[in-house]
Amino acid sequence: MTSFTVPSPRTWKNDDIPDYAVLQxxxxxxxxxxxxxxxxxxxxxxxxxxxNSAWSTIIxxxxxxxxxxAFSSANSTRATPQVPGWxxxxxxxxxxxxxxxxxxxxxxxxxxxxxxTRSYGRKMAPANAFTASTFFCAQGLSFLAPFxxxxxxxxxxxxxxxxxxxxxxxxxxxxQPVLYMKWHCRx
Amino acid sequence: MRGTGATSAxxxxxxxxxxxxxxxxxxxxxxxxxxxxxxxxxxxxxATSQSYTLAWKVKAAETSVKATWTNAHQWVGHxxxxxxxxxxxxxxxxxxxxxxxxxxxxxxxxxxxxxxxRWIVNAAFVFNAATRTFTxxxxxxxxxxxxxxxxxxxxxFWADTNAPVTQAAHTYTSTVSGSSNPVRVVxxxxxxxxxxxxxxxxxxxxxxxxxxxxxxxxxxxSVDLDFEVAGVSMTPSAPLPVITTWQNxxxxxxxxxxAQWRDPLLFLLKDTAPQIHAEFAGTAFNLTSPQxxxxxxxxxxxxxxxxxxxxxxxxxxxxxxxxxxxxxGFALTTATTAYDFGTALYVNGVSRAICDDPICGDALSAxxxxxxxxxxxxxxxxxxxxxxxxxxxxxxxxxxxxTSQDDRSFIKLWWxxx
Numbered sequence: 001m002t003s004f005t006v007p008s009p010r011t012w013k014n015d016d017i018p019d020y021a022v023l024q025x026x027x028x029x030x031x032x033x034x035x036x037x038x039x040x041x042x043x044x045x046x047x048x049x050x051x052n053s054a055w056s057t058i059i060x061x062x063x064x065x066x067x068x069x070a071f072s073s074a075n076s077t078r079a080t081p082q083v084p085g086w087x088x089x090x091x092x093x094x095x096x097x098x099x100x101x102x103x104x105x106x107x108x109x110x111x112x113x114x115x116x117t118r119s120y121g122r123k124m125a126p127a128n129a130f131t132a133s134t135f136f137c138a139q140g141l142s143f144l145a146p147f148x149x150x151x152x153x154x155x156x157x158x159x160x161x162x163x164x165x166x167x168x169x170x171x172x173x174x175x176q177p178v179l180y181m182k183w184h185c186r187x
Numbered sequence: 188m189r190g191t192g193a194t195s196a197x198x199x200x201x202x203x204x205x206x207x208x209x210x211x212x213x214x215x216x217x218x219x220x221x222x223x224x225x226x227x228x229x230x231x232x233x234a235t236s237q238s239y240t241l242a243w244k245v246k247a248a249e250t251s252v253k254a255t256w257t258n259a260h261q262w263v264g265h266x267x268x269x270x271x272x273x274x275x276x277x278x279x280x281x282x283x284x285x286x287x288x289x290x291x292x293x294x295x296x297x298x299x300x301x302x303x304x305r306w307i308v309n310a311a312f313v314f315n316a317a318t319r320t321f322t323x324x325x326x327x328x329x330x331x332x333x334x335x336x337x338x339x340x341x342x343x344f345w346a347d348t349n350a351p352v353t354q355a356a357h358t359y360t361s362t363v364s365g366s367s368n369p370v371r372v373v374x375x376x377x378x379x380x381x382x383x384x385x386x387x388x389x390x391x392x393x394x395x396x397x398x399x400x401x402x403x404x405x406x407x408x409s410v411d412l413d414f415e416v417a418g419v420s421m422t423p424s425a426p427l428p429v430i431t432t433w434q435n436x437x438x439x440x441x442x443x444x445x446a447q448w449r450d451p452l453l454f455l456l457k458d459t460a461p462q463i464h465a466e467f468a469g470t471a472f473n474l475t476s477p478q479x480x481x482x483x484x485x486x487x488x489x490x491x492x493x494x495x496x497x498x499x500x501x502x503x504x505x506x507x508x509x510x511x512x513x514x515x516g517f518a519l520t521t522a523t524t525a526y527d528f529g530t531a532l533y534v535n536g537v538s539r540a541i542c543d544d545p546i547c548g549d550a551l552s553a554x555x556x557x558x559x560x561x562x563x564x565x566x567x568x569x570x571x572x573x574x575x576x577x578x579x580x581x582x583x584x585x586x587x588x589x590t591s592q593d594d595r596s597f598i599k600l601w602w603x604x605x
């Protein structure tokens with residue numbers, strides 16, 4: 001995997017004579033990094049099952065944006081940023097109803113789950129308010145999480161106890177499970 | 188300073204900055220009939236007995252302080268000053284104890300700070316036919332150990348914890364070099380001021396140059412009083428960079444290049460821009476609505492933004508648009524449909540961003556977490572923000588804060604533009 005680094009602006013001294021190479025490294029590369037920071041946006045386009053009373057990890061199959069190789073088909077549930085830093089982002093998942101009837105049993109929860117050890121953003125909601133025309137919708141949840149640029153990764157996972165298997169909603173783009181991340185700052 | 192056969196002591200306040208809290212004490216060679224040394228008006232007595240008085244004052248124009256008593260005694264006195272203390276209430280929980288059994292070991296009276304940003308001070312006073320020295324107990328750093336020059340010798344020591352202590356009862360066992368009767372001990376907590384934008388406080392123990400300068404090699408002992416949480420890096424305050432348009436003939440020396448190239452880039456990379464990640468990881472407590480959450484743990488703090496551990500307010504040093512992510516954690520002891528929950532960002536005590544629609548507690552019988560809520564607010568230097576959890580129809584004993592890693596309440600806030 002290519003190694004990417006975060007620019008470290010130089011402290012100038014009076015005898016410094018910035019030639020083209022120095023200007024490129026010290027100014028233009030840094031400005032380019034700021035204008036085009038590492039970012040990704042993953043979607044799920046193929047519906048998946050979410051088992052009752054168990055965590056289901058979202059599988060990403062629609063890679064809209066991946067500037068620095070955070071996605072690997074070998075681990076299609078993960079975003080593994082290759083530039084170290086704090087990343088801010090948002091995520092969301094919608095769950096389809098059970099058939100055409102109201103789906104009011106139990107609760108739903110979605111998490112941005114980091115290295116399979118801790119949550120960096122989550123949402124719980126009871127299902128009692130759902131009607132025959134509404135479903136669990138958790139979009140635009142935000143997080144800010146640290147990544148070491150090599151092994152740290154994040155997943156989106158969902159839990160529900162409706163009593164039956166539920167499916168993710170993918171029929172419309174705005175319903176689809178999504179994960180967006182952008183480099184925020186140095187660790 | 189020290190003296191013999193006197194009925195007063197004058198302590199110099201030279202070197203103490205105006206507006207700074209100063210402590211003064213005088214210890215006598217014998218008991219006075221009723222009360223100890225008297226300090227002039229304006230001084231607040233922390234503790235006193237028949238043989239000593241310890242008092243504080245915010246330094247004004249005076250250059251010295253004179254303590255008086257009735258009968259002639261040997262005396263020893265001193266002043267101490269700590270930078271960064273609250274000038275209204277610099278002392279908390281003062282307590283005294285007296286040992287009359289001639290012991291060489293003494294335990295300071297218990298002090299329980301009300302915040303995790305407090306240091307604790309111990310002072311002990313004796314008089315004896317021989318000189319005495321003290322050995323501070325574990326957890327204490329001795330600042331001064333003084334005695335008079337003529338028998339009977341009044342002696343005292345002053346020590347502090349040299350770091351903030353936990354919000355628990357604290358006692359310290361120190362020793363004195365020989366049997367002394369009585370040993371009088373004072374213990375209290377130092378209360379820091381809330382200083383926006385500061386990264387550290389300093390404590391200066393003003394040494395008596397006349398009598399004891401050689402002991403420390405300097406007339407001033409400076410010790411960093413660091414209120415950071417362990418492991419947290421705080422960078423110096425960084426103002427918003429001002430970018431100018433260059434013209435032919437500009438002298439681009441190192442100051443210009445660093446100011447115009449390096450500093451803005453560091454700011455835009457958020458190395459120096461204000462940012463804080465703080466959370467509440469303490470013991471769960473009953474929530475009332477609205478509840479400004481105390482923040483006791485900081486996992487990142489950069490630039491000119493500040494909070495005092497244990498308090499709810501985050502103070503802003505650089506004006507601009509700020510973005511944040513909030514999480515509110517609630518634990519129910521009784522599930523009911525009557526309750527609902529939400530999280531909000533307050534600015535200067537007023538709700539400015541509701542970050543979650545209230546969610547009914549039905550079917551959520553255990554921990555509820557509403558996290559990952561994004562907020563954007565425009566803030567001015569001097570503003571403060573708070574993470575607030577709120578709800579309706581709560582019975583306070585049924586709704587508690589949460590503390591586990593994934594459930595706890597947190598706020599992450601960063602400068603995001605002008």
